[in-house]
Amino acid sequence: MARRRIPRIYTLEFDGELEGLTVRVKSIKFGKVRQLLALMDAENQDAETMDEIARMLAQSIVSWDFEDEYGQPIPVTQEAVDDLEFGEVMAITNKWLDNITGPTPDLGKDSNSGGSFPGQPLTMAAL
Numbered sequence: 001m002a003r004r005r006i007p008r009i010y011t012l013e014f015d016g017e018l019e020g021l022t023v024r025v026k027s028i029k030f031g032k033v034r035q036l037l038a039l040m041d042a043e044n045q046d047a048e049t050m051d052e053i054a055r056m057l058a059q060s061i062v063s064w065d066f067e068d069e070y071g072q073p074i075p076v077t078q079e080a081v082d083d084l085e086f087g088e089v090m091a092i093t094n095k096w097l098d099n100i101t102g103p104t105p106d107l108g109k110d111s112n113s114g115g116s117f118p119g120q121p122l123t124m125a126a127l
Contacts, residue, residue: 009062010099018091024062025096032056033100040093054081057093 008027014020028036039045039053058081066074074080081089 010096012092012095012099014091014095018088021065023064023092023096025057025092026060026062027100028056028060033097036093036097037101040097053093054078054089057081057089057096060096 010025010027012023012025014022036053036056039049039056042049055078058076058078061076061081064074064076066080068074084092
C-alpha cells in the first residue's frame with residue numbers, strides 16, 4: 001500500500017509583541033525550504049526578495065486569528081500579508097522556519113539522560 005502524503009500543519013503561538021497570535025501554517029517541500037532560507041539570509045533584501053517571502057508565507061498559511069481594529073477577523077490573503085508590518089511578517093516567517101528545520105518537540109522525551117542515579121551515591125567514608 002502506498003503512503004499518502006498529507007502536509008504537516010504547524011501551530012505557531014507567539015508571545016512578546018505578537019502575544020496571543022496563533023498562526024496555523026503548512027510545511028513546505030525541501031526545495032522551497034532551501035529557497036526560503038536563502039531569501040531570509042540574503043544580504044540585500046530588495047523588493048523582489050520581500051515579495052517572494054510574503055508570497056510563500058501567504059500560500060502556506062492555513063489560518064490565523066488576526067483581527068482588524070474593529071475586532072473583525074482578517075481573512076488570510078496575499079493582500080492581508082502585504083498589509084502586515086515588516087516585523088510581523090519576519091517574526092511569523094522565522095518561527096515557521098524554526099518549526100520546519102528545528103528538532104521535534106518530543107525529541108528525547110523518553111530519555112533518562114540527566115536523571116538521578118538509582119540508589120545512594122558513595123561517600124568518602126565508604127571508600
